[in-house]
Amino acid sequence: MIEFGQIRVIARKEFRDRIRNRWVIAVSVIFTLFALAIAYLGAAQQGEVGLRSVEFTIASLVSLVIYLLPLIALILGYDAIVGERERGSLDLLLSMPITRLELLLGKFCGLSAALSVSTLLGFGLVGALLVSHGGVAALFHYAGFMLSAILLGMVFLSLAVMVSVFAKDRARASGGAIAVWFLFVLVFDLALLGALVFSGGAFGEQLFPFLLLLNPTDVFRILNIFSADDIRAFYGLATVFPASLSNPWLLGGVMLAWMIAPLSLAYWRFK
Amino acid sequence: MKHPVIEVSDVYRYYGEVLAVDGVSFSVRRGETLGLIGHNGAGKSTLFKMMLGLIPVSAGEIRINGEPVRGSGFRELRRTIGYLPENVVFYDNLTGLETLQFFAALKNCDKRDCLAVLEKVGLSHAATRRVDGYSKGMRQRLGFAQALLGKPRLLFLDEPTSGLDPEGIREFYRILHELNADGVTVVITSHILSEIQERVERLAVIKSGKLQALGTVQELREAVDLPLAIHLILRETAEAVRTALQGVALVKLEIAGQNVVIECHRTDKMDVLRRLGMLAEVDDIVVREPTLEDVFLGYARES
Structure with missing residues (x-):
């Protein structure tokens, strides 16, 4: 049986470590600076500068989140287990009355909390500006965006923890984390595009939307782009992605599955 | 008849093709101090890890207080076991006191005891100093303090005096003697054989994964003639x-x-x-x- 108290002890330590070594504040500042710059300059190529509607601001921030957040999550979590093993502290931890599942979940929860706080602080300022600019209605949309960004961060944190369990040492783990980032952020979409072009769009209509669900960054993109009709039309994606698959709850569920699956694999290996 | 505290019965452990522990059997009585000696790679640490339930046995069985190691009831027993690993490593960003409080929370024992335990191992003056500023000997003392949390009834100590100065070693064995007198069972390894020969009741000699001999120092002397x-x-x-x-x-x-x-x-x-x-x-x-x-x-x- 799981003892939640043990998960809390590990999580609290991980979170406190990140607060103490100023990781949370550093990442928050990075997010704030990038988010402010993108929110203000996102429409510069159309000759406009300054805050626009919440939908367009979110659409501009989506790319930032997709590039930056997975990278930060992977950096945060890649040595969660392998680091303990390499330092020699894992045996001592496991000699305590704690199960491997509790240790894994404690690490994941603590790191998730640190990442979530950084994300909320980092994107919070732009959110506050949007609310002052567009009223409380903007808050609903923006809160959804931040929540999905946190989910995306947790998905990549889960992948990082999995890499950390499977890797033999920290060097290999960092290599694995970079490979995961390349795969999901750069390679996957390019490969999909290439396949579409080479097949002359043969599998496009039936398979394409489902293939997008195999990449959590695409799920995040769809979740946020499809949340507003004008953005959907602006990006021209309405014809590619069927409305039945763009249900936010369904996409949220897919993100959740993306979070649980790597953690389960990590537990299976760690056990 | 009471169970021995530790029962190791015909235990084997393979790492792939390599046989690290080869049919080892022994038991340890309540309040006894058993020394485990052997050259590097003899299988002592593997045996330690199996007794602590950190790694499974390939064959055989280990029981602590009659409870199978890695069984469902072993988690509760862990609260009564103290373990000091060889080359103990802590988190550099925590202070000595915070380190103990973290492990006390995991062991579910009273955090207020942490200062007293630090005092016991002679580290109370450095309680609020970060561990990265500790010397090797201080880290070893902190490791021992960690093992003493929760008033353990069974101690596994792997090279516990490594890095300690002569005064520290004497103090360590004084505390160990007190614990022993209080009925605490101790399993200890050390490369400094002269140090443990007067301080253990029995010795187990491990060579290439096998238990070569088990007995008091005198019995071993006589047996090897x-x-x-x-x-x-x-x-x-x-x-x-x-x-x-x-x-x-x-x-x-x-x-x-x-x-x-x-x-x-x-x-x-x-x-x-x-x-x-x-x-x-x-x-x-x-x-x-x-x-x-x-x-x-x-x-x-x-x-």
Whole structure:
């Protein structure tokens, strides 16, 4: 049986470590600076500068989140287990009355909390500006965006923890984390595009939307782009992605599955 | 009849094709101190890890207080077990006190005891200092303090005095003696055999994963039948000594001026001493039993 108290002890330590070594504040500042710059300059190529509607601001921030957040999550979590093993502290931890599942979940929860706080602080300022600019209605949309960004961060944190369990040492783990980032952020979409072009769009209509669900960054993109009709039309994606698959709850569920699956694999290996 | 605290029954452990622990069986009584000795890679640490439930056995069974290790009831038992690993590593960004509080929380024991435990191992002055500023000896003391959290009834100590200065070593064994007197069972490994030979009740000699011998230091000495050494300072001639010892089967006789070294079997000791006592001019006589190191090397040679 799981003892939640043990998960809390590990999580609290991980979170406190990140607060103490100023990781949370550093990442928050990075997010704030990038988010402010993108929110203000996102429409510069159309000759406009300054805050626009919440939908367009979110659409501009989506790319930032997709590039930056997975990278930060992977950096945060890649040595969660392998680091303990390499330092020699894992045996001592496991000699305590704690199960491997509790240790894994404690690490994941603590790191998730640190990442979530950084994300909320980092994107919070732009959110506050949007609310002052567009009223409380903007808050609903923006809160959804931040929540999905946190989910995306947790998905990549889960992948990082999995890499950390499977890797033999920290060097290999960092290599694995970079490979995961390349795969999901750069390679996957390019490969999909290439396949579409080479097949002359043969599998496009039936398979394409489902293939997008195999990449959590695409799920995040769809979740946020499809949340507003004008953005959907602006990006021209309405014809590619069927409305039945763009249900936010369904996409949220897919993100959740993306979070649980790597953690389960990590537990299976760690056990 | 009460269960022994530790029961290791015909335990094997494979790492792939390599047999690290080969059919080891022994038990440890409540309140006993058992020393585990063996060369590097002999299988001591593997045995330790299996007794702590950190790695599974390939075959056989280990029970602690009658409870199978890695069984469902073992988690609760872990609260009563203290473990000090070899080369203990802590989190550099925590203070000594925070480190103990973290482990106390995991062990679900009273965090207010942490300061008292730090005091016990002589670290209270550094309680609020970060661990990255600790010396090797201080980290080792902190490791011992961590093992003492929650008033354990069973201690596994892997090279516990490594990095400690002579005063620290003496203090460590003083605390261990107190715990022992209180009925705490201890399993300890050390490479410094001279250090543990007076401080353990029984010793288990491990070689290439096998239990080569188990018993008190005296039993091991007798079993391996090593000669004991008699050092003399006398004013007699070498000839007189040789004459006195004529007919005794000596292992070695070395005469250099007034210094004489005789090595003989334990069974001949009293006979040799009686004959030497008959010599008129003996200034000094010292009988040296084989050390644990000699015994250990004797077992290594035997195998």
